[in-house]
Structure formats: structure tokens, C-alpha cells
Amino acid sequence: MNNPPWLVVGQGAIGSLMAVRLAALDVPVQIKLRAGRETTGELKIRSGAERFRFATVENLTAPSWIFAAVKAYQVAPLIHELRSSAAFQASTLIVSYNGMLADEASLLRDSDLHWITTHGAYREADAVIHAGHGQSWLGPQQAEHRAPADMVEQLERALPPLSWINHIAPRRWQKLAVNCLINPFTVIHECRNGDILRHIRADVWQQVADEIAALATQRGVELSPQNLVQQAEQVVKATANNRSSMLQDYLQQRPTEIDYLNGFIASASAEAGLSAPANQQLWQQVLDVTGGRDPR
Numbered sequence: 001m002n003n004p005p006w007l008v009v010g011q012g013a014i015g016s017l018m019a020v021r022l023a024a025l026d027v028p029v030q031i032k033l034r035a036g037r038e039t040t041g042e043l044k045i046r047s048g049a050e051r052f053r054f055a056t057v058e059n060l061t062a063p064s065w066i067f068a069a070v071k072a073y074q075v076a077p078l079i080h081e082l083r084s085s086a087a088f089q090a091s092t093l094i095v096s097y098n099g100m101l102a103d104e105a106s107l108l109r110d111s112d113l114h115w116i117t118t119h120g121a122y123r124e125a126d127a128v129i130h131a132g133h134g135q136s137w138l139g140p141q142q143a144e145h146r147a148p149a150d151m152v153e154q155l156e157r158a159l160p161p162l163s164w165i166n167h168i169a170p171r172r173w174q175k176l177a178v179n180c181l182i183n184p185f186t187v188i189h190e191c192r193n194g195d196i197l198r199h200i201r202a203d204v205w206q207q208v209a210d211e212i213a214a215l216a217t218q219r220g221v222e223l224s225p226q227n228l229v230q231q232a233e234q235v236v237k238a239t240a241n242n243r244s245s246m247l248q249d250y251l252q253q254r255p256t257e258i259d260y261l262n263g264f265i266a267s268a269s270a271e272a273g274l275s276a277p278a279n280q281q282l283w284q285q286v287l288d289v290t291g292g293r294d295p296r
């Protein structure tokens, strides 16, 4: 039986990177654009010296392998949109976003997959730039589910290395922690990743990590706060010259994902009867700097 086509959501940085890498494998890839946007039914994306043409659609009309790398605040509207299509039931969904959503358990199906990456990409005019080579992990929302073997193999060939993990939650918490420990400081001090080390106090960083680990424990995931701080320090050094995604969003006057990073930790901790003042304060400081810009 033939595999379903890939449907990549949007023409964002990570989605475009995955779209061109999959297309280079000669597998069918369509791009889902937002409904109502003027479109010729075709989208061209340049990657280095190569040019790729994609058929575009506005809705899910046939069972597909859906790859959706979107901002955290775009996940819920996207899922509601996809759910309105009968073809969604027979489709496999991969989502990728920074942070966590309070309503993930009701929003995502147990078989939906999380893709976590340390690759970096950005769009420039009609081109996608693969700015940082990293690695990725893929795993289901609920551990007992498996992904189609061909799908995992194609993703791995498209953008290696890729590791399949049944229990993706600890990996997601680690990524969440690294983003909570780095991103808000880059906005508050308006600086590149490497420069935050000149601004932050070790005890504050430790407290942010302690609060994240305490909430993770309450959710059944054991993390060492010391390791989280060490990981964040390694990432800061490895990406010293980068502008974090949150700083870029702020500079481009786009909504940030702060509500789904330190904001998530503060809110979910409060609900669980835990206190998370360090994350609460970072959340508020970023909202103060950005003017609390609402997600579109």
C-alpha cells in the first residue's frame, strides 16, 4: 500500500526546512497555507542552490502525514482546524513547538507525535536557511503508540540524526527547562544567548531549575535541577552568538512563547499547589518588556 502524502503546515522556518528535505527524497509533499490567503496553488522555496516547488492546500482533504512546526500559541487553533476535516482521523500528526500547553491531554490524541529538535533554521525571502545542525527526537504523546516505520525512516533520512523514544516527556521537560533558563533573559537584557551569563545570578538560575524540576516530579518526570542548569550553560556556550527565538519574536514585534515556557511553569505550579516565584517573576518581566503582546 502507498504511503499517504506529507502535509507540512505553514511556510515557517522549521516547516520549510522539513519540506525541502522531504522533497529532496522524492516523496510527495504539500504545504498547508492559511485559509483565505491569496495563493496560486504553488509555493517555491529555495534551499542553497536548489529550488523546490510545492502544491499548496488550505485544508486537509485526504489522509496525510502531517508535520506541524508552529508556535505554541498556534497549536490549539490548528488542531481545531484539522479536527473539522474527516480526513484527520486517518492522518498521523507530528507537532513541534517550544513549551507546553495546559490542555495538551485534551487537545492531542494519544497517538499524536512530538518532534523535538536542536536544529536551527530561519526564512529569508524565498529561501530557508539551515542555520544550526542539531539532532531531533520523535515520540508519541502516550508511550504505547507507534509511528509508521516508513514515516520515521523518511524523517531520519530527511533531517538526521533522529532518535525514536517511547517516553518523550522527559526530553520535552529538558527542552522546556533549557528554554525557560535562557530565552526570557535574552529579552529582559536584550542580548544574544552568550551574553546572559554576564547578567544572571547563579542562585536565580538554580531556583528557576528547582521550580521546574518540582513541577516535573509532580507530573511523574524526575529531573535533576543541577543537570538542567548545566545543560542550559552548555547550550548558552554552544549558541553564544545566537539570538534566541524569543528575542527574535520580540525584535520582530511578534507574540512570544513566554506563556508556554515560564508562564506555563508558574500557572501549572500554582494549580498543583506548588510555588514558583522565580518563573512567575520572569514571566511578568517578559510581559512588561513586550507589553504583554497577545498571540494572534
Ligand SMILES: NC(=O)C1=CN([C@@H]2O[C@H](COP(=O)(O)OP(=O)(O)OC[C@H]3O[C@@H](n4cnc5c(N)ncnc54)[C@H](OP(=O)(O)O)[C@@H]3O)[C@@H](O)[C@H]2O)C=CC1
Pocket (backbone or CB within 6 Å): 009, 010, 011, 012, 013, 014, 015, 032, 033, 034, 035, 069, 070, 071, 072, 074, 077, 078, 081, 096, 097, 098, 117, 118, 119, 120, 121, 122, 245, 257
Ligand atoms: N526556528 C528554529 O530554529 C527553531 C524553532 N523551534 C520552535 O519550533 C516552533 C516553530 O518554529 P518556527 O518554524 O521558527 O516558527 P515560524 O513562525 O517560522 O513558523 C510557523 C509557521 O506555521 C504557520 N501556521 C501556524 N498555524 C497555521 C495554520 N493553522 N495553517 C497554516 N499555517 C499555519 C505560520 O503562519 P503565520 O506566519 O501566518 O502565522 C508560520 O508560517 C516554535 O515553537 C519554535 O519556538 C524550536 C527549535 C528551533
Ligand SMILES: CC(C)(CO)C(=O)C(=O)O
Pocket (backbone or CB within 6 Å): 098, 178, 179, 182, 183, 193, 235, 239, 242, 243, 244, 245, 246
Ligand atoms: C536553545 C535556544 C535557546 C537556542 O537559541 C532555543 O531553542 C531558542 O532560541 O528558542
